[in-house]
Amino acid sequence: MLEELKQKVLKANQNLVKYNLVTLTWGNVSGIDRKKNLVVIKPSGVDYDKLKIEDMVVLDLNGKIVEGKLRPSSDTPTHIELYKNFKNIGGITHSHSTYATIFAQACKDIPCYGTTHADHFYGTIPVTRFLTKKEVEEGYELNTGKLIVERFKGLDPVVTPGVLLAGHAPFTWGSSPAESVKNNLVLERVAEMAFAALQLNPKLKALPEHIINKHYLRKHGPNSYYGQIKPGKKK
Amino acid sequence: MLEELKQKVLKANQNLVKYNLVTLTWGNVSGIDRKKNLVVIKPSGVDYDKLKIEDMVVLDLNGKIVEGKLRPSSDTPTHIELYKNFKNIGGITHSHSTYATIFAQACKDIPCYGTTHADHFYGTIPVTRFLTKKEVEEGYELNTGKLIVERFKGLDPVVTPGVLLAGHAPFTWGSSPAESVKNNLVLERVAEMAFAALQLNPKLKALPEHIINKHYLRKHGPNSYYGQIKPGKKK
Amino acid sequence: MLEELKQKVLKANQNLVKYNLVTLTWGNVSGIDRKKNLVVIKPSGVDYDKLKIEDMVVLDLNGKIVEGKLRPSSDTPTHIELYKNFKNIGGITHSHSTYATIFAQACKDIPCYGTTHADHFYGTIPVTRFLTKKEVEEGYELNTGKLIVERFKGLDPVVTPGVLLAGHAPFTWGSSPAESVKNNLVLERVAEMAFAALQLNPKLKALPEHIINKHYLRKHGPNSYYGQIKPGKKK
Amino acid sequence: MLEELKQKVLKANQNLVKYNLVTLTWGNVSGIDRKKNLVVIKPSGVDYDKLKIEDMVVLDLNGKIVEGKLRPSSDTPTHIELYKNFKNIGGITHSHSTYATIFAQACKDIPCYGTTHADHFYGTIPVTRFLTKKEVEEGYELNTGKLIVERFKGLDPVVTPGVLLAGHAPFTWGSSPAESVKNNLVLERVAEMAFAALQLNPKLKALPEHIINKHYLRKHGPNSYYGQIKPGKKK
Numbered sequence: 014m015l016e017e018l019k020q021k022v023l024k025a026n027q028n029l030v031k032y033n034l035v036t037l038t039w040g041n042v043s044g045i046d047r048k049k050n051l052v053v054i055k056p057s058g059v060d061y062d063k064l065k066i067e068d069m070v071v072l073d074l075n076g077k078i079v080e081g082k083l084r085p086s087s088d089t090p091t092h093i094e095l096y097k098n099f100k101n102i103g104g105i106t107h108s109h110s111t112y113a114t115i116f117a118q119a120c121k122d123i124p125c126y127g128t129t130h131a132d133h134f135y136g137t138i139p140v141t142r143f144l145t146k147k148e149v150e151e152g153y154e155l156n157t158g159k160l161i162v163e164r165f166k167g168l169d170p171v172v173t174p175g176v177l178l179a180g181h182a183p184f185t186w187g188s189s190p191a192e193s194v195k196n197n198l199v200l201e202r203v204a205e206m207a208f209a210a211l212q213l214n215p216k217l218k219a220l221p222e223h224i225i226n227k228h229y230l231r232k233h234g235p236n237s238y239y240g241q242i243k244p245g246k247k248k
Numbered sequence: 249m250l251e252e253l254k255q256k257v258l259k260a261n262q263n264l265v266k267y268n269l270v271t272l273t274w275g276n277v278s279g280i281d282r283k284k285n286l287v288v289i290k291p292s293g294v295d296y297d298k299l300k301i302e303d304m305v306v307l308d309l310n311g312k313i314v315e316g317k318l319r320p321s322s323d324t325p326t327h328i329e330l331y332k333n334f335k336n337i338g339g340i341t342h343s344h345s346t347y348a349t350i351f352a353q354a355c356k357d358i359p360c361y362g363t364t365h366a367d368h369f370y371g372t373i374p375v376t377r378f379l380t381k382k383e384v385e386e387g388y389e390l391n392t393g394k395l396i397v398e399r400f401k402g403l404d405p406v407v408t409p410g411v412l413l414a415g416h417a418p419f420t421w422g423s424s425p426a427e428s429v430k431n432n433l434v435l436e437r438v439a440e441m442a443f444a445a446l447q448l449n450p451k452l453k454a455l456p457e458h459i460i461n462k463h464y465l466r467k468h469g470p471n472s473y474y475g476q477i478k479p480g481k482k483k
Numbered sequence: 484m485l486e487e488l489k490q491k492v493l494k495a496n497q498n499l500v501k502y503n504l505v506t507l508t509w510g511n512v513s514g515i516d517r518k519k520n521l522v523v524i525k526p527s528g529v530d531y532d533k534l535k536i537e538d539m540v541v542l543d544l545n546g547k548i549v550e551g552k553l554r555p556s557s558d559t560p561t562h563i564e565l566y567k568n569f570k571n572i573g574g575i576t577h578s579h580s581t582y583a584t585i586f587a588q589a590c591k592d593i594p595c596y597g598t599t600h601a602d603h604f605y606g607t608i609p610v611t612r613f614l615t616k617k618e619v620e621e622g623y624e625l626n627t628g629k630l631i632v633e634r635f636k637g638l639d640p641v642v643t644p645g646v647l648l649a650g651h652a653p654f655t656w657g658s659s660p661a662e663s664v665k666n667n668l669v670l671e672r673v674a675e676m677a678f679a680a681l682q683l684n685p686k687l688k689a690l691p692e693h694i695i696n697k698h699y700l701r702k703h704g705p706n707s708y709y710g711q712i713k714p715g716k717k718k
Numbered sequence: 719m720l721e722e723l724k725q726k727v728l729k730a731n732q733n734l735v736k737y738n739l740v741t742l743t744w745g746n747v748s749g750i751d752r753k754k755n756l757v758v759i760k761p762s763g764v765d766y767d768k769l770k771i772e773d774m775v776v777l778d779l780n781g782k783i784v785e786g787k788l789r790p791s792s793d794t795p796t797h798i799e800l801y802k803n804f805k806n807i808g809g810i811t812h813s814h815s816t817y818a819t820i821f822a823q824a825c826k827d828i829p830c831y832g833t834t835h836a837d838h839f840y841g842t843i844p845v846t847r848f849l850t851k852k853e854v855e856e857g858y859e860l861n862t863g864k865l866i867v868e869r870f871k872g873l874d875p876v877v878t879p880g881v882l883l884a885g886h887a888p889f890t891w892g893s894s895p896a897e898s899v900k901n902n903l904v905l906e907r908v909a910e911m912a913f914a915a916l917q918l919n920p921k922l923k924a925l926p927e928h929i930i931n932k933h934y935l936r937k938h939g940p941n942s943y944y945g946q947i948k949p950g951k952k953k
Contacts, residue, residue, distance in 0.1 A: 036437050037430065039364065058475025087466060087474050109364050115441050118362040119449040127588040128651040129509070129579050146458040153462050180455045181363045195507065202506050206585050208444060209678060214589040220650045223616040227623050231557060239557050240528030271907050272900065274834070293945025322936060322944050344834050350911050353832040354919040381928040388932050415925045416833045443914060597823040598886040599744070599814050665742065672741050676820050679913060684824040690885045693851040697858050701792060709792050710763025 014080055015053055018044050018190075019069040022053045022104075025190035029108060030061045032198045040108035041086040044190035045096050047103070050074050052093060056083035087154065094158025095186065099170040104190030106197045112204035113183040113197075116140065120179050123207050124219040130207075131220060131228035133199040135172035139164055143179045172229070175200050249315055250288055253279050253425075254304040257288045257339075260425035264343060265296045267433045274417075275343035276321040279425040280331050282338070285309050289327060291318035322389065329393025330421065334405040339425030341432040347439035348418040348432075351375065355414050358442050359454040365442075366455060366463035368434040370407035374399055378414045407464070410435050484550055485523055488514050488660075489539040492523045492574075495660035499578060500531045502668045510578035511556040514660040515566050517573070520544050524562060526553035557624065564628025565656065569640040574660030576667040582674035583653040583667075586610065590649050593677050594689040600677075601690060601698035603669040605642035609634055613649045642699070645670050719785055720758055723749050723895075724774040727758045727809075730895035734813060735766045737903045745813035746791040749895040750801050752808070755779050757798060761788035792859065799863025800891065804875040809895035811902040817909035818888040818902075821845065825884050828912050829924040835912075836925060836933035838904045840877035844869055848884045877934070880905050 025042040029035040038061070043054035052072050059068060070081035076093055078085065086092075092105045116123055123138040125131050130138075141164045148156040161176050161184060174196045175185035185196040210217055219225075232239040260277040264270045273296070278289035287307050294303060305316035311328055313320065321327070327340045351358055358373040360366050365373075376399045383391040396411050396419060409431045410420035420431040445452055454460075467474040495512040499505045508531070513524035522542050529538060540551035546563055548555065556562070562575045586593055593608040595601050600608075611634045618626040631646050631654060644666045645655035655666040680687055689695075702709040730747040734740040743766070748759035757777050764773060775786035781798055783790065791797070797810050821828055828843040830836050835843075846869045853861040866881050866889060879901045880890035890901040915922055924930075937944040 036433065056476065083476055084473075109437075111437070111441060112444070114362060114364060115444045115448060118441060118445040119452060121448060126650070127584060129584060143456055143459065146456075149458050149462045153466070180361070180459060198506065202579075202581075206581060206588060208448060209582070209585045210588040212447060212682060213585060213591060213678060217589060221613055221616075223619050224613065224650060227619050231623070238554075241526065241553055271903065291946065318946055319943075344907075346907075346911060347914070349832060349834060350914045350918060353911060353915040354922060356918060378926055378929065381926075384928050384932050388936070415831070415929060443918060447917060596885070597819060599819060668741065672814075672816070676816060676823060679817070679820045680823040682917060683820060683826060683913060687824060691848055691851075693854050694848065694885060697854050701858070708789075711761065711788055 015046055015049070015051060015071060016066070018046055018053050019066050019071075021190045022055070022069055023064055023066050025104065025106070025194045026055050026064060027061055028191070028194045029106070029197075032194065034108045034110040034194070034197055034201060035061070036109065040106070040110075041088060041092075042104065042106045042190050042194055043086075043089075043092045044104045045102075051079060052089075052096060054085050054089055054092060056081070057086050059083065088157075090152065090154035091158040091161070091184070094155060095161060095184070098158075098162045099165075099186065101171050101188075102174075102186040102193075103188045104193035105184065105186045106190075106193040107182065107184050108197050108201075109182040110197060110201040110204075112208055113177060113200045114181075115208060116204050117177040117182050118180060122177065123204060125225050126207050126210055126217060127203075127220060128224065128228045129199075130203045131225045132232050133196065134174065134203065135169075135229045135233075136225065137219075138173065138175055138177065138200065138203070139168065140177040141179050172233070250281055250284075250286060250306060251301070253281055253288050254301050254306075256425045257290070257304055258299055258301050260339065260341070260429045261290050261299060262296055263426070263429045264341070264432075267429065269343045269345040269429075269432055269436060270296070271344065275341070275345075276323055276327075277339065277341045277425050277429055278321075278324075278327045279339045280337075286314060287324075287328060287331060289320050289324055291316070292321050294318065323392075325387070325389035326393040326396070326419070329390060330396060330419070333393075333397045334400075334421065336406050336423075337409075337421040337428075338423045339428035340419065340421045341425075341428040342417065342419050343432050344417040345432060345436040345439075347443055348412060348435045349416075350443060351439050352412040352417050353415060357412065358439060360460050361442050361445055361452060361454060362438075363455065363459065363463045364434075365438045366460045367467050368431065369409065369438065370404075370464045370468075371460065372454075373408065373410055373412065373435065373438070374403065375412040376414050407468070485516055485519070485521060485541060486536070488516055488523050489536050489541075491660045492525070492539055493534055493536050495574065495576070495664045496525050496534060497531055498661070498664045499576070499667075502664065504578045504580045504664070504667055504671060505531070506579065510576070510580075511558055511562075512574065512576045512660050512664055513556075513559075513562045514574045515572075521549060522559075522563060522566060524555050524559055526551070527556050529553065558627075560622065560624035561628040561631070561654070564625060565631060565654070568628075568632045569635075569656065571641050571658075572644075572656040572663075573658045574663035575654065575656045576660075576663040577652065577654050578667050578671075579652040580667060580671040580674075582678055583647060583670045584651075585678060586674050587647040587652050588650060592647065593674060595695050596677050596680055596687060597673075597690060598694065598698045599669075600673045601695045602702050603666065604644065604673065605639075605699045605703075606695065607689075608643065608645055608647065608670065608673070609638065610647040611649050642703070720751055720754075720756060720776060721771070723751055723758050724771050724776075726895045727760070727774055728769055728771050730809065730811070730899045731760050731769060732766055733896070733899045734811070734902075737899065739813045739815045739899070739902055739906060740766070741814065745811070745815075746793055746797075747809065747811045747895050747899060748791075748794075748797045749809045750807075756784060757794075757801060759790050759794055759797060761786070762791050764788065793862075795857065795859035796863040796866070796889070799860060800866060800889070803863075803867045804870075804891065806876050806893075807879075807891040807898075808893045809898035810889065810891045811895075811898040812887065812889050813902050813906075814887040815902060815906040815909075817913055818882060818905045819886075820913060821909050822882040822887050823885060827882065828909060830930050831912050831915055831922060832908075832925060833929065833933045834904075835908045836930045837937050838901065839879065839908065840874075840934045840938075841930065842924075843878065843880055843882065843905065843908070844873065845882040846884050877938070 070085040187193040305320040422428040540555040657663040775790040
């Protein structure tokens, strides 16, 4: 069942290690089959180097386990809430990568300070508020998903493929599990450079808008001209 | 004698290298057999990649060597004092990992600034005072153990599995040698992120208490729901 | 066609990974055959570990593709503009290496704070201005090349083999593709040390001029005495 | 000739790479045979992974090459001057390791802020003044050696096995080539931790003297008790 998607989710979780985005088991990647409305996610607390394809957990959008012997990531309700609300995404990554987490802990969003940022995230990467005591008690992981959706009112999750949870860490997403991990890596690099650029110049301003537009649009959208275009295939 | 524990202590010492927590021979891990009241510890000044199981030193709680041809870590009296006073721990790690040592040198404890911290340490990670000249002269390593115990008056070492020695470096502990090394790694990551978050926001406040509680308790205690629960086994 | 140069450009691109100068596909190296006035450059958006010699793209100085099935790096017009104006260079590297990019984002040039810098870059490493909206719209990559040339009025690109693009990242060059990558690595190290030295001493001054001269000249020019001199070969 | 010493010097140079202390060819290690008064040193500008035992250069204390086909490190006169003045050292290392170089560039010496420092360097690690224009012109590398000797008036190079050259980088030494590299690594770690501890607490004071004494003396001198003592062998 969903063997191809499971393979992609497995590989994407392993890439968290390859890209140096995780310590111990502090991260998880999921993917969705939009036709069947089924989500595949990493099991909770299992080491990346021991993960096997049959460990992947399949759930429906009500959070009911459809296949799998292990318990899914404890963050599963957050993933599902995002899939329900962000209809154009195909994969989600949560990690505690160092510099993105530092911005989350400092409760600061990340303005677009450079073209590395503009190449992948169109404008500021937002930070959420904290959940209230009541929201935590009612359902921490589900309400974390709702909190992200609330923060994205007026924002397009496709051009801003990630968020910083206040006091916690980043969530990123993308068209596939692999793309969501790449966006996690991009966010980590962008955060590291924003951190140090602010040390060097505390009055740093965001990049001029015409440069932000140029960089984002040369990599994305109908007139993009980065990478190889193959007929019949997405870049 | 104690072959299984020796193997665990050997492996845990090697993990100091794997997790990038040590330079040269600046770290040591021990474990205790609570039934026999015997401690197994790394020999002093031996490279991790040359360590063999027969190099492990076995001592009783009076610090008498029971087995082993090599001299034990010079920090052995500190380890033993902790085992005597913290009855629920099974392993201890000392390292000079970079960021934990930086906080120790700056004589600053680490408030809980994020969920990465709250997932593993319940509240502030404390820093000790300096030993007095008299305490140093009387017995440096033993009094270092006593200093930690003094600092933990009113604290539970099970939920706060580590400490920063002023001007020196961290000690961490856990239910086993392996867990004590993991807690050393967690402390290092938490310290690194606290360091940079304070650079980014010098007025940074600790995480709201209801989020600290939620994160610690979803990973620990009777109602925890992180990881895989196997009947008859601890998680 | 140009097999030797293609091999050098391929190897130089792979060295971006070896020297830890790139994330994902954020960098490209080119080389020029000055007799034939042909440029060899990396294809756009292709992973370094999948690059093959036949993927290299050959262009003339009008930007016309002479050989190659893939699209060249989107930064190709910048490379060509530099080759046209800096007659003594044989290779060009663009990367988003962390600390050089941080200085670029902070819009700060890098004065010569140490002998590591003086050994390779003779004086300050300059930062450009931002391109205007008009310049971006007219031709972003070509005008980026022109912007660098403008910034080098009165500077010798041979002794200052690199530049920081405001808000973007570094370009470096050298006598060959390999040398341009080495200069990218040098710039990254120099930037990292300048960053931290400024944190440690915000009033830091440039190195005394007599030491800058000594260091640059003992490695470069007719009286240099660093490295091995082999008859009939350049050092 | 001096095969054993050459082997040690070769290995020590390769350890610069293993310990991540060098970029490109920015470092060199030498050793001395005190009976024959001959120095073995790395050739200039040769990659560490291509170094062979027959590439090592042998010189007398007048700087005359006694054996070897390659040119010695351009820093050779500095090494020789140190061997002539510091009679109890057996090996010397020069590198541009990141954080030691940052302190050198910031012209700041490193007070003993922690026990990691006290375990290996007894008290402050000093920084020199800059050489004058006249000193540079007369003989840069020789006068660099003299500058270090001048800075050590009243200091014992055996207990302070390293120095920071203002605006340049560290030199360290030890009882053997291997020990000089280890001290270079220690200095790098100590500098990194001093750097960040000063960011965290700009009013940071040196460690209390009784703790400095304890740590240095438990690892060094007649009453040391760190490591393994083997009869007939130095520790």
